Structures are given as structure tokens and as C-alpha cells.
Amino acid sequence: MDVTSIHIGAVDYTIILIYFIFVIAIGYVLKKQTVSSEDFFLAGHRIPSWVTGLAFISANLGAIEVMGMAANGAQYGIMTAHFYWLGAIPAMVFLAIFMMPFYYGSKVRSVPEYLKMRFNEPTRALNAISFAVMTVLMSGINLFAMASVFKLLLGWDMNASILVAASVVLAYTMLGGLTSSIYNEVLQFFLIVFGLLPISIIGLMKFGGFAGLAKALPNPAFMHLWANAGTANNPMGVDWLGLCSGLGFVLSFGYWCTDFLVIQRALAAESQPAAQRTPLIAAFPKILFPILTVMPGLLALVMIPKLGSNNDTLSYNQAMPLLLGIMYPPGMLGVGLTAMLASFMSGMAGNVTAFNTVWTYDLYQSYIAKDKSDAHYLWMGRVATAGGIIISIGTAYLVMGFPSIMDYMQLIFSFFNAPLFATFLLGMFWKRTSPWAAFWGLLIGTGTSIGHYLLTIHGTFSYPSVMAGNFWRSTIAWVACFLATIAISQFTKPKPESELAGLCWGVSKQEDAAVLAWYKRPAVLAVIVIAATVVLNVVFW
Amino acid sequence: MLDVRKPIGSLFVVIGLILTVYGIVQPQYTQVAIVATKEIVTLNIDLPCGASMLLFGALMLGLAFIDGRKAKTADSSDSH
Numbered sequence: 001m002d003v004t005s006i007h008i009g010a011v012d013y014t015i016i017l018i019y020f021i022f023v024i025a026i027g028y029v030l031k032k033q034t035v036s037s038e039d040f041f042l043a044g045h046r047i048p049s050w051v052t053g054l055a056f057i058s059a060n061l062g063a064i065e066v067m068g069m070a071a072n073g074a075q076y077g078i079m080t081a082h083f084y085w086l087g088a089i090p091a092m093v094f095l096a097i098f099m100m101p102f103y104y105g106s107k108v109r110s111v112p113e114y115l116k117m118r119f120n121e122p123t124r125a126l127n128a129i130s131f132a133v134m135t136v137l138m139s140g141i142n143l144f145a146m147a148s149v150f151k152l153l154l155g156w157d158m159n160a161s162i163l164v165a166a167s168v169v170l171a172y173t174m175l176g177g178l179t180s181s182i183y184n185e186v187l188q189f190f191l192i193v194f195g196l197l198p199i200s201i202i203g204l205m206k207f208g209g210f211a212g213l214a215k216a217l218p219n220p221a222f223m224h225l226w227a228n229a230g231t232a233n234n235p236m237g238v239d240w241l242g243l244c245s246g247l248g249f250v251l252s253f254g255y256w257c258t259d260f261l262v263i264q265r266a267l268a269a270e271s272q273p274a275a276q277r278t279p280l281i282a283a284f285p286k287i288l289f290p291i292l293t294v295m296p297g298l299l300a301l302v303m304i305p306k307l308g309s310n311n312d313t314l315s316y317n318q319a320m321p322l323l324l325g326i327m328y329p330p331g332m333l334g335v336g337l338t339a340m341l342a343s344f345m346s347g348m349a350g351n352v353t354a355f356n357t358v359w360t361y362d363l364y365q366s367y368i369a370k371d372k373s374d375a376h377y378l379w380m381g382r383v384a385t386a387g388g389i390i391i392s393i394g395t396a397y398l399v400m401g402f403p404s405i406m407d408y409m410q411l412i413f414s415f416f417n418a419p420l421f422a423t424f425l426l427g428m429f430w431k432r433t434s435p436w437a438a439f440w441g442l443l444i445g446t447g448t449s450i451g452h453y454l455l456t457i458h459g460t461f462s463y464p465s466v467m468a469g470n471f472w473r474s475t476i477a478w479v480a481c482f483l484a485t486i487a488i489s490q491f492t493k494p495k496p497e498s499e500l501a502g503l504c505w506g507v508s509k510q511e512d513a514a515v516l517a518w519y520k521r522p523a524v525l526a527v528i529v530i531a532a533t534v535v536l537n538v539v540f541w
Numbered sequence: 542m543l544d545v546r547k548p549i550g551s552l553f554v555v556i557g558l559i560l561t562v563y564g565i566v567q568p569q570y571t572q573v574a575i576v577a578t579k580e581i582v583t584l585n586i587d588l589p590c591g592a593s594m595l596l597f598g599a600l601m602l603g604l605a606f607i608d609g610r611k612a613k614t615a616d617s618s619d620s621h
Contacts, residue, residue, distance in 0.1 A: 011563050015556055022552045029543055051545055183545050190549060194594055198586060208577045216576065329569030331560050331587035335594075338556075 008154055012334030019191070019338045023172050023345070026183050030176030037360070037377040040177030047179070049274035051186055053281025056265040057289075058185035061192060062138075062347015063145030065293060066340060068406045070323075071316035073290075073297020074307055076236045077222025078540055080297065081290040086248040088286055089533045091256035092279040093526045099257055100266060102428055104275040106502045109267070111260040112362040118427045118503045119495075120435035121366075126442060128362035130416045131260060132355055136388055137412060138261075139351035140395025146344040147396070149321045153337065162396055165341075166389050169349050174385045178268060178357075181349045185265075188342035189285075195339025196292045198332065199323055203299040216302045226541050238468045246471025250478040251410065254417035258424050261354040273516060280525040287532055296323050348392065356384035410470040411453065418474035419445025419481035426485050429505045435495060437488035445481025452476055546605035553598025560591025 034040050047055075072080040108114045112131065116124035143162050150161040172180050207213040214223040226240065238246070256262060256279070266278035300307055300319035303326065307314055314322075324336040360381045369376070399408075423442050426433040452473050455461055463469035500507045518524050564587035573582045 011559065015559060018555055018559075019552070022548060026543075026548050029548075033542060046542060183543070183548065186545055187549050187552065190553070190597070194553075194590070194597070198590055202571075202573060202584070202586070205582070206573050206576060208575070212576060327571065327586075329571055329586055331563045331569060332590050335556065335560065335590065 007330065008333065008337075009330035011331050012337065015331075015334035016338050016341065019342070020168055022187070023168060023184055024175075026187070027172030027175035027180040030180045030183065034175075034177050034179065034378075037374050037381060039179065040378050040381045046270050047182060047268045049269050049277040050281055051182065052265050052269045052274070052278040054189045054285070055182040055185040055268075056262055056278050056282040057286050058189040058192075058343075058346045059181075059261055059265060059350030060347070061189070061289075061343050062350070063142045063344045064347070064406060064409060065289075066192070066196075066343045067145055067149075067317050067320055069290075069293035070297040070300065070320040071318075072406065073294035074301040074316050074319045075297075077217070077219065077298065078224065078290075078294060079222075079234065079236045080294045081536075081540065082236075082243060082247060084286060084290055085533050085536055086243065087252040088256060089283055089529060090248065091252040092283045092286065093529055094253065095257045095263075095266075096276045096279040096522050097526055099424070099428060100276045100279070101272065102503060102505075103263060104267060104269070104272045109361050110358050111258060111263055112358060114503070115423075115427075115438070116362075116366075118500070119433075119438040123423075123435065123439045123442065124362060125367070126439065127420065128358050128366075130446070131358050132363065134412055134416055135261065135351040135355040135358075136391045137395050137398075138409070139348040139355075139388070139392040140397075140399050141409065142344045142348040142351070143392055143396035144399040145317075146341060148317075149337075149340055149344075152318060153321055153325060162393060165345065165348075166393050169345050169352065170386060170389045173349050173352050173356075173389075174382050177381065177385075178264065178353050181346075181353045182265060182268060184349060185346045188339075188346040191335070191342045192292065192339045193285075195332075195335045195342075196296070196320075199299070199327055199336075200291050200295045202327055203295065203303075207299075207302075213298060213302070217298065218301070222298065222301075224541065226537070236465065236467065238465070238471055242468055242471045242475075245475045250418045250421060250474040251413055251471065253425075254419075254421035254474070254478070255413060258417060258420045260358060261350050264354050264357060273520065273522065276522040277520065277525065280522060280529060283525075283529045287529070287536065293320075296320055299323060352385055352388045352392070355388040356381050359384045359388070407466040407470065410467065410474075414470050414474040414477060415446055415449045415453075418449065418477040422478050422481035423485060426482065426489075427504065431497065431500055431504045431507055432489055432494050433485060434489045434492040436492045437485045440488050441481045441485030444484040445477045448480035449473055449477035544605045544609060546601040550598045550601030550603075550605060553594045553601065555598075557591050557593075557595025557598050560587045561595055562591075564588030564591050 069080055069083065072083070103111075103114060106114060106117060108117060112124045112128040115127050143165055146165045147156075147158045147161040150156040151158050172184060176183070204210070204213070207216055210223075217223065236243075262279075266275045269275040269278050297319050300323050304314070304319070304322055307316065307319060307322070321340065324333060324340070328336050360377055364380055364384070365372075365377060419442055422445060423438050426441075427438060452461070456463070456469055456473070461469070463472065497507050564585055568585045569587060570583050571586055573584060575582060
């Protein structure tokens with residue numbers, strides 16, 4: 001496979017250019033409708049659930065997913081689908097059914113704001129700061145990934161591609177805020193499907209279906225999800241217990257149930273049932289995503305000899321762009337590249353819109369400038385957008401120094417999201433959880449995680465793979481935060497029940513649920529999603 | 542509020558048209574070697590992909606148009 005033989009034609013450039021024009025035009029049209037800070041940060045609570053649902057997964061469908069999951073597919077085989085069927089779907093269902101009523105019902109504008117209402121100001125500040133740091137680090141990953149693809153396929157200069165990508169995202173998020181970001185995410189969702197699905201279809205044609213592909217794979221264990229998970233002796237190096245506790249429970253619930261990046265999309269929905277449906281509507285395409293991401297990874301493993309033999313042009317991370325290059329002629333190549341570009345931009349815009357909200361509401365308005373006009377906060381939101389993107393450019397260069405983006409990201413999650421999920425679980429479902437216990441529990445959880453990481457580097461703990469280490473570290477951090485919060489709650493004062501209405505299980509305001517058609521009821525959708533996931537786990541056992 | 546299906550529909554119609562026309566005027570053949578039978582299949586990928594994008598775009602625009610008209614009649618009846 002000769003990478004330099006990929007030829008980009010005028011038609012491909014035209015398609016990419018048209019896409020850029022559309023994206024900015026959407027921001028421009030929406031600017032006229034963005035008059036209050038509520039419009040800018042929460043899309044004015046008026047978006048239908050199918051739109052928020054698709055934005056919910058698109059915001060997450062960034063570089064990590066398109067490049068990282070394909071890379072993992074080539075490295076670990078179909079076990080990578082655990083990131084979807086074990087590591088996403090159950091948590092998305094849990095969020096919809098059990099947690100969304102508290103998020104949407106309490107009328108909070110952000111996840112840190114919920115922590116303030118349920119616990120106290122310090123817990124909110126702790127979370128807001130760690131979240132702000134995390135989001136700008138993540139959006140840098142997307143910029144870096146985009147630049148590396150453009151360098152590989154188009155021969156663009158790394159610095160130039162980072163700047164071009166950053167300016168486009170800046171233009172549309174600054175103009176139209178969250179609405180613009182959500183609209184572009186939905187557009188990007190469809191582009192990704194149309195741009196990447198033909199790869200899997202052509203691949204399946206070539207190998208004669210899954211069975212034929214399985215025969216062509218170098219290792220038969222690559223086609224099984226659970227068959228080899230009895231011990232750590234499988235492609236991923238993690239046994240079933242590590243998978244279920246680390247990925248299936250702590251990391252996935254920590255991400256999907258507490259990360260404001262995704263929750264923000266659901267909060268933009270027009271009603272509480274619509275907010276609850278958001279993660280469930282997102283779950284349907286999410287179940288099928290391994291076809292778009294993991295499958296190409298398996299195809300790349302067979303079709304690109306020497307994949308993974310170096311860390312540059314043939315690294316696993318380049319599995320997807322390399323496949324685009326060998327499979328697509330001019331024309332579709334433009335669409336495929338646009339799809340990848342779209343995924344990086346939606347991943348980045350998701351981070352930036354979450355960052356500007358947390359910065360403006362939870363840090364700026366709370367601690368720096370309290371009683372300013374709404375127009376002032378709207379202005380601050382736009383400034384924060386620009387600031388977030390400029391910092392992302394900086395973090396993009398930081399990311400270049402790390403060997404594996406995916407492992408690095410899971411490491412960050414194990415520090416912040418894993419313990420945070422314990423805080424939320426206790427806060428939402430145990431009214432005795434006291435404000436100071438939440439604060440110290442969170443700090444102890446994060447501290448334990450960082451300490452565990454330092455001891456792993458030092459060699460005190462060792463794991464078969466970096467990923468296994470991240471899974472176990474997350475579990476340990478979660479348990480530490482969980483136990484510490486319970487213990488400290490025993491001798492600190494809980495919040496009076498009168499202040500917990502709508503924030504905690506058992507003291508929520510009981511509102512009569514509106515009668516909805518069966519296909520609009522969250523519980524019905526949840527059962528269908530879970531059933532489909534179980535079937536897939538059995539089929540690929 | 543801008544109906545999200547309008548920009549999505551328009552973009553897909555434009556890109557779909559470009560691909561379809563390109564696929565007809567300047568067909569780019571990709572050869573796929575079928576592993577089991579060893580036969581070579583020649584595909585003009587741009588054409589079916591372009592046509593399906595065009596169709597999807599038209600569908601989105603159509604739905605937005607129908608709902609837009611519905612909303613208009615509802616608006617004029619209860620003077621929103």
C-alpha cells in the first residue's frame with residue numbers, strides 16, 4: 001500500500017469547501033435567533049428530541065471514536081465493541097430513566113450547578129474547574145487528529161490544518177452557540193453515516209460477510225466478545241471482571257451519566273420526557289456504530305499489510321484514513337474526508353460549547369462577576385468560546401507528545417469522571433449524603449486515582465496492558481470515593497429534606513406524568529434498547 | 542426557529558448532485574477482488590452513493606416543507 005499514491009481531485013476539494021460554507025452559514029442564520037444567554041448556552045430549551053438525540057451521540061463521535069475505535073478494532077478485534085454494547089448502552093439507559101428527571105427537573109443549567117444545589121458551593125467549584133480543564137484537553141485531541149489526517153492524505157501543513165479547523169469551529173459556535181453546535185452535530189451525524197458506511201459494505205462484499213472476514217483475520221479470538229474473557233488472556237488483556245467493573249460500570253457510567261458535554265444536549269430538549277428520550281434515541285444508532293468504526297478496523301488489519309508497524313504513516317490510528325484512501329475514488333474520497341472532518345469538528349464543538357457554559361455560569365458568574373446583565377453573560381459566552389478554542393490549539397500541540405491518545409483519555413477519565421459518578425450515585429439516591437462528604441469524597445477519589453497512577457509508573461502495580469490499568473484504576477477510584485463519602489456522611493450534617501426537593505430520589509416533587517404514545521415512553525424505548533444489546537452480545541459471543 | 546432538516550437536506554442535495562453527475566460524466570472504476578470466488582467486481586462507487594445522498598437530501602427537504610406548511614396553517618388558525 002503506497003500512501004503517496006492517494007490522489008485528491010478538484011471534486012474532493014469542492015465537496016470539502018461546500019461543507020465548510022454550509023457549516024458557517026448555519027451559524028450565521030442562527031445568530032439572529034440567539035438573543036439571550038439562555039439561547040446561547042441551552043438553545044432556549046426548544047429542540048425536539050430526535051435532534052438532541054442525534055447531537056447527543058455526535059458530540060461524542062469525535063476523533064477518538066472514528067480514528068480511535070478503528071485503531072482499537074485493528075489492535076484488539078471485535079472486543080472493541082465492548083466500548084459500545086457494554087461501555088455505553090447500559091449507562092445511557094440508566095441516565096435516561098433514573099437520572100434525567102433530576103437533571104432536567106431541577107432546572108439546572110449545568111452539571112456543576114446541580115452539585116451546588118444538591119451539595120454546596122465548594123463541590124461545584126471543584127467539579128467546574130476539573131471539567132473545564134478536561135474539556136479543553138479533549139478538544140485539543142480532535143484538532144490534533146484532524147491535522148494528522150490532513151497531513152497524511154492531503155499533504156497539508158500541520159500548523160495550517162490546525163488553524164483552519166479551529167477557525168471554522170470558532171465561527172459557527174461563536175455565532176449561534178449551542179443551537180448552532182447541535183444543528184451541525186446532526187448534519188455531521190448523517191455525513192459520517194453516508195461517508196463511512198460504504199467502506200463496511202464494500203468490505204463485507206469483498207470477504208463475503210462476517211464469516212468470510214473472520215476466516216481472513218490472523219487471530220480467531222478477534223471475532224469474539226466474551227468467549228476468551230474468562231481470563232486476561234485475550235486480545236485486550238482484561239478479564240470479564242475488569243471489563244464489567246472498569247468499563248461497563250465505572251468508566252461508562254462516569255462518562256455518560258455525569259459528563260456535561262453529553263448532558264448539555266439533553267438539557268436543550270423541549271420537555272422532560274424529550275430530555276429522557278434523548279439518550280435513548282441516541283442509543284439506537286450507537287448500538288450499530290461498531291459497523292462504522294470497529295468493522296473498518298478489522299478490514300484495515302486484513303487489507304493493509306504492515307498496519308501498526310510504525311507510529312507514523314502506518315500507525316493503527318491511521319487505519320480509517322488509509323482505508324478511505326485505498327477504497328474510495330475521487331468524489332467519494334471527498335465525502336469520506338468531509339465525514340472525518342465533520343466528526344472532529346463536532347467532537348471539538350461539543351467540548352467548546354460545554355466549556356463556555358461551565359466557564360460562564362459556574363465560574364465567571366459565580367465567582368468573578370456576579371450581578372451583570374444577561375447581555376454581558378452572552379458576550380462572556382462568546383469570549384469564552386474564543387478563549388476555549390485558543391487554549392485547544394495549545395493543547396493540540398501538547399497531545400502530539402503523547403504516544404496513545406486513547407489510553408491518555410481513559411487516564412484523564414479515571415482521575416475525574418470515575419470518582420464523580422460515585423458522588424452522583426450517592427447524591428441522587430441516598431438523601432443522607434452530606435454536602436461536605438461529597439466534597440471530601442470527590443477529592444479523596446481523585447487523589448486515590450492520581451496516587452494509584454503514580455504507583456503504577458513507579459512499578460508498585462503492574463497490568464497486562466495500559467488499558468487494563470485504566471480500567472482497574474477507575475474501579476479503585478470509584479470505590480474510594482464511594483466509601484469515603486458514606487463514611488464522612490456519618491458524622492457531618494446532611495441537607496434538610498426541604499432543600500432537596502426535585503434533586504434526590506425519595507424527596508422529588510411528584511408530577512403527574514403526561515400520557516404519551518407507547519413509542520414516546522422512555523421505559524418502552526429503554527427495554528427495546530437493552531434487548532437489542534443483549535442479542536448482539538449473544539450473536540458475537 | 543430554523544428547521545434543522547432544511548440545511549441538512551440542502552447540503553445532501555448539493556453533494557449528492559455533484560457525485561451523481563461526476564459518476565456519470567467521469568466514472569471512476571474501483572476494482573474489488575472477491576476473496577471467496579477470486580472474481581473481480583468493478584464498481585462505480587460515486588454513482589450509487591451520490592444517488593442515495595441526493596434521495597436522502599430530497600426526503601429531508603420534503604419533510605421540512607410539509608411540516609412548515611402544517612405549522613403555517615396552525616399559526617393562522619389560532620393566531621399565534
